[in-house]
Amino acid sequence: MTPLRIAILTHSTNPRGGVAHCLALAEALCAHGHEAAVHAPDPAGRGFFRDAACPTVPVAAQPVNGTTVDLVRARINDYLRHFSTPAACDFDLFHAHDGIGGNALATLKHRRLIPGFVRTVHHVDSFSDPVLAEWQDRSIREATRLLCVSRTWADWIRDDLGAEADIVGNGVDLSVYRTEPTGADTALRQRWGLGPGPVILSVGGFEQRKNTLGIIAAFARLRGRHPRAQLVIAGGASLLDHAAYRAHCRAALASAGLEVGRGSAVIETGPVPQADMPALYRVADVLAFASWTEGFGLCVLEAMACGTPAIVSRRAPFTEYLGATDALFVDPADPDAIAAAMAQALASDVRSRLRSAGLVRSAANSWRACAERHLETYAACARARQEPIHA
Template sequence: MTGLRIALLTHSTNPRGGVAHCLALAEALCALGHEAVVHAPDPSGRGFFRAAACPTVSVSARTVAGDTVELVQTRINDYLVHFGSPAACGFDVFHAHDGIGGNALATLKQRRLIPGFVRTVHHLDTFADPQLADWQDRSIQEARRILCVSQGWTDQVRSDFGAMPEVVGNGVDMAAYQPAPDLQDAAVRQRWGLGDGPIVLAIGGFEARKNTLGIIEAFARLRERRPGTQLVIAGGASLLDHASYRARCHAALTVHGLAAGANGPVIETGPVPQADMPALYRIADMLAFPSLKEGFGLCVLEAMACGTPVIVSHRPPFTEYLAEGDALFVDPAAPDDIARAMAIALVPETHDRLRLAGFARAAAHSWRACAERHLDAYAGCARIRQEPTHA
């Protein structure tokens, strides 16, 4: 396939899994000889959370003080303003990675500014607000081709929408995420006040689908047996409002005498600079990721590439790409089960076994292979270029 110009749209410049996937996919597509340009609304004007080896566009975006519906509508309109002229739509393929970009592209298709678009469904949300639910549905129903990162969500989209999605999976950059320690490890340990005791790492901030409450309850049980253990809750940048769940998590920490704070038993980092993430994984004795609902779990591969044992839910998507010996599988609804897995992960023999198995599993997932799986979908949606005529 000759080089394509591909516009990839994601919802944010912040370090979320879907955004990380979008950037890494674009980099791999560029390495294959295509021009893949990642777009995202950027109200801060600071650009993407990491430097990228692909073109990026920070779409001018207005500040929003209202609720989630107003925020999503504004972000859709931000995209429509950006792509509002034929000149801005000079791409062969348009590829949305979320409902915001998908709705913008659906409107551009209706206005005949683009021929159609590809939509990747990382996961489906359950929205109480009918407008948010309608936007999610429209972004999928109007797409010409639908992709999913896991088989479970492929089956769900097929059931809910009667569509025939294709599985494209995920990858991990083994050059960036490595097990060998470096000087950054000590700097990160000092920055977050991490001691010499065991470190449990949780990614995703305080969010219900990430099962942060279950992790907190399990950690409280583990700390009764290992008093020096610390829990690091990293990340959490999100367009959705998780304030009420966050309050519940902090209440649970208070009940257990584990109030989050500097140098304490629980460290809340907020979004972590990309340059610090490999070190944070390496410092951790385990990644606790017993999600209740997950698209794929990109941080699982990142942790494994850094040699960090992983605890995951015994359910898809994890059971799709991990074998029993790759990770510790738990019932995410059972804090006792999660706590037992945390304790087992600290056993030296188990830790070493999981370290080796996880590294091998991560090495089997390349972004190049992921990018190649996208090319058939792109070929079916590419704008037909008009070749110049000669008199």
């Protein structure tokens, strides 16, 4: 296949699953001999949350004080300014991973600056605001080709939009996410005041679709059996406004008598540097990831690669790429079941079984294979680049 120049667009430079996917995909594509450059609006001017072995383009972006609609509109316009000339659009193809990039590329297509674009749908949000809902739908409807990371969302696209999407999956970098402890493990324990545990890890911050309330309720029950247990809630960088849900979570913590802070029952880390994530997985006794909605759940593979057992929801997409014995499956609506799974994962025989199964499962999901699954779609869109653009 002729080497391609690919512009990959994501919504943020922060450590979110979709952004991590874009960087890892671009690195794998570059290793294949292509030039894949990841773009993202960067209002803080700090660049991406980690160094990458691929070109990255922090797009100049204006600070926004306003609603989520104001913020999304501004980020779409940031992209439109960046790609406002034919010279800036000098790529063989464009690949958006969210509604912001997808809307910008749809407008560029209408302006005849690009012939079309690929859109990966990681997951679909339910927006009460009709403007946000329309932007999300447009970014999918107007794409030339569609990709999904799981069958769940490919089926949704087929059933709701009448379009077909190829499934590309996800991957994990086994050179980064490893079982062997390093000095970072001890440093992280000291930084956050982690005791003998057990330590339960929740990734994604205080967010409704991550089911943080359910995990808090389950953890409160676990503390009845393990009074020194600690819950680490990591991450949380998001363009969406989760303030109301966060307030509910804080109220639930207070009601359960769970203090928040370094060395306390609950530790809120905020966004975690990429370099610290493997250590965070390793110091955790279990990953609690009983989400309501996921595109894939990339952190599950990362935790497994670090030897950490995972608790996941008994629903797609987890049931698509995990075997029945790879993780502990629970009903996300049942805090008692989540708490029981937390306790079960601490048993030495269960922990050993899950650790072994997780290492096998994570090793079967490489970014190289994920990148290869993109190439047929890319080739088809690159051919369209050679054709005249019609009004």
